[in-house]
Amino acid sequence: MKLHALDIPDDAAELPAWLERHLVGLDLGTLVSELRAVHGTAAAEPALREVLGQQADAVLRGGLAQLSPDRLSLLLQHPELLADLQEQILTRGGTYWDRVAAESAALPGPCARGRERLAAFLNAPGAAGSAEAPSQAHRLSLPPRAAHDQEAMRPGARVRWYRHPAFVGLATAAAVLLAVRAYDARYRGSGVVQPPVVAATGWGWAKPDALPQDLTAPAYFNRLADAAQEWFNKQPEDAVTLAQRIGELRQGCSVLIFAEHRPLGAEDRVWLVEKCRSWAAKLDDQRVALEAGGKPEEVRAATDEVVQKLVVALRARADQTARG
Amino acid sequence: MAVSPGATLSDEQLADAIVQRERSADAMQRARDACGELYARHAAKLLAFLAARAPRSQLEDVHQEVWERVWERLPGGFAGGNFRAWLFQISRNLLIDQARKKRPMDSIADHDVPDERQARPDLVLFESERAAHLRNCLEKLAPEAAALVRARLSGQSYDEICERNGIRMERAHKLFHRAKEQLHDCVKRVTA
Numbered sequence: 273m274k275l276h277a278l279d280i281p282d283d284a285a286e287l288p289a290w291l292e293r294h295l296v297g298l299d300l301g302t303l304v305s306e307l308r309a310v311h312g313t314a315a316a317e318p319a320l321r322e323v324l325g326q327q328a329d330a331v332l333r334g335g336l337a338q339l340s341p342d343r344l345s346l347l348l349q350h351p352e353l354l355a356d357l358q359e360q361i362l363t364r365g366g367t368y369w370d371r372v373a374a375e376s377a378a379l380p381g382p383c384a385r386g387r388e389r390l391a392a393f394l395n396a397p398g399a400a401g402s403a404e405a406p407s408q409a410h411r412l413s414l415p416p417r418a419a420h421d422q423e424a425m426r427p428g429a430r431v432r433w434y435r436h437p438a439f440v441g442l443a444t445a446a447a448v449l450l451a452v453r454a455y456d457a458r459y460r461g462s463g464v465v466q467p468p469v470v471a472a473t474g475w476g477w478a479k480p481d482a483l484p485q486d487l488t489a490p491a492y493f494n495r496l497a498d499a500a501q502e503w504f505n506k507q508p509e510d511a512v513t514l515a516q517r518i519g520e521l522r523q524g525c526s527v528l529i530f531a532e533h534r535p536l537g538a539e540d541r542v543w544l545v546e547k548c549r550s551w552a553a554k555l556d557d558q559r560v561a562l563e564a565g566g567k568p569e570e571v572r573a574a575t576d577e578v579v580q581k582l583v584v585a586l587r588a589r590a591d592q593t594a595r596g
Numbered sequence: 597m598a599v600s601p602g603a604t605l606s607d608e609q610l611a612d613a614i615v616q617r618e619r620s621a622d623a624m625q626r627a628r629d630a631c632g633e634l635y636a637r638h639a640a641k642l643l644a645f646l647a648a649r650a651p652r653s654q655l656e657d658v659h660q661e662v663w664e665r666v667w668e669r670l671p672g673g674f675a676g677g678n679f680r681a682w683l684f685q686i687s688r689n690l691l692i693d694q695a696r697k698k699r700p701m702d703s704i705a706d707h708d709v710p711d712e713r714q715a716r717p718d719l720v721l722f723e724s725e726r727a728a729h730l731r732n733c734l735e736k737l738a739p740e741a742a743a744l745v746r747a748r749l750s751g752q753s754y755d756e757i758c759e760r761n762g763i764r765m766e767r768a769h770k771l772f773h774r775a776k777e778q779l780h781d782c783v784k785r786v787t788a
Contacts, residue, residue: 275730275783277749278776282769284753296641298655301648302726309727310734310749345751355648362641363684369641379640382656386643389660390635394628394667481636 277306287344288336295358296373298382307351314349320356323347331357333366380498381475381505388474475502477524485534492535493590496528496544500586503579511568518559518575525552540593547585554578603633607679610634614670631667638683639663645684649691658694662687726787733782741775748772 276299281290294300323346330338347353361369473479482499503521508514528548533541562571610630617627643659650658665686674682734742747757754768
């Protein structure tokens with residue numbers, strides 16, 4: 273079990289950035305809980321406005337580097353203020369915070385899955401709010417996912433409309449159609465070479481919005497790394513599902529090999545395409561090993577390693593291009 | 597550069613496209629696209645907000661629920677103004693609804709001491725078991741190590757700590773590193 277608070281950077285200069293990542297990431301609740309365990313609860317908590325003082329607006333515009341070490345220390349010692357600060361940042365923060373959120377490694381997976389679910393919802397019969405739409409009372413109860421599934425498996429259980437197999441099938445088809453449409457729309461008339469014979473997937477490099485062409489080179493490499501990291505969002509245990517997922521990742525390699533990569537200079541493009549060919553070959557090897565009877569857990573571990581290395585390579589290239 | 601059709605519109609213009617969705621089939625498609633664009637702009641920050649206030653096992657379901665509420669309630673519930681503020685208000689209300697469902701009134705009455713947190717059902721302190729384990733494990737550390745952990749986790753630099761306590765930098769680093777390992781092992785052991 274990871275204890276997030278103990279990852280506090282040794283170098284005090286890195287403290288603002290570390291805290292900022294938590295404020296727009298998925299683990300702030302855990303961090304607050306850990307810091308509370310360490311510092312205890314004070315009899316009188318200061319208000320956020322007292323701690324931020326005159327820097328409140330500057331923090332919303334330009335981040336925590338605007339705060340003195342003493343004020344940062346108060347936030348850590350009264351961690352519930354971090355939840356209040358987070359709310360301020362998310363509801364009123366400027367583009368600085370958009371950039372911090374965009375660089376978060378934890379968010380792309382849940383965001384992508386949410387996009388698929390929203391597309392399915394919007395394309396469901398009755399989503400426009402007609403009588404066919406599910407009643408509010410019915411949909412508001414949200415037991416954990418495992419409980420959902422157990423409930424659905426009970427004989428005679430009422431299956432939620434959006435979990436009905438017929439709907440799931442339709443919704444998946446609709447989501448794929450939407451993804452392909454969006455992909456077409458993005459590339460049509462843009463001068464970008466659309467990757468041939470590669471169907472869009474809901475994750476990784478083959479998803480419709482995986483290759484934004486309006487980024488800087490370092491941000492583009494980091495975006496590719498984030499997309500690759502979505503591999504770890506699922507851990508298929510059986511051979512068929514694993515083969516399919518490796519295949520989807522492999523499809524992503526084709527997307528990269530054929531894409532134009534406008535944000536990159538010629539040298540970076542050549543580097544990326546050569547790397548993609550190498551990664552594609554390694555993924556092909558894993559699929560062959562699986563189809564030859566290899567143990568799924570071993571193949572998955574080997575593929576994990578390939579993906580981990582390629583993510584490191586992409587991030588290193590991002591750093592290199594950032595340094596010029 | 598290719599941009600999505602709604603990329604140049606403000607949040608409020610996109611919200612208006614959703615409000616107007618019943619006018620025609622084209623309007624419905626524009627509304628769906630607008631909803632997708634709003635999602636692209638706000639989903640990441642909304643997830644961060646919800647993740648600090650809802651159990652992780654329910655995060656993605658709650659997130660989905662918020663967007664469904666947005667779609668359903670925009671036509672009658674959004675009176676213009678700041679869409680982002682409205683989105684987070686919808687989210688806060690959903691969390692409050694869920695917190696109330698989980699905490700019936702009779703269990704609230706059991707608390708004699710007024711707790712400000714009770715007045716803020718949107719701020720859910722979860723993982724209390726994990727925090728209790730960490731607190732217990734911290735108490736098992738040697739006093740010097742525990743004090744060092746508290747100092748480091750309140751943002752004090754090694755320079756400050758060494759100067760205040762008269763210890764050498766190398767020793768402080770070593771002590772903190774060892775305390776981290778002990779805490780990790782201890783919490784792992786008790787939660788296994």
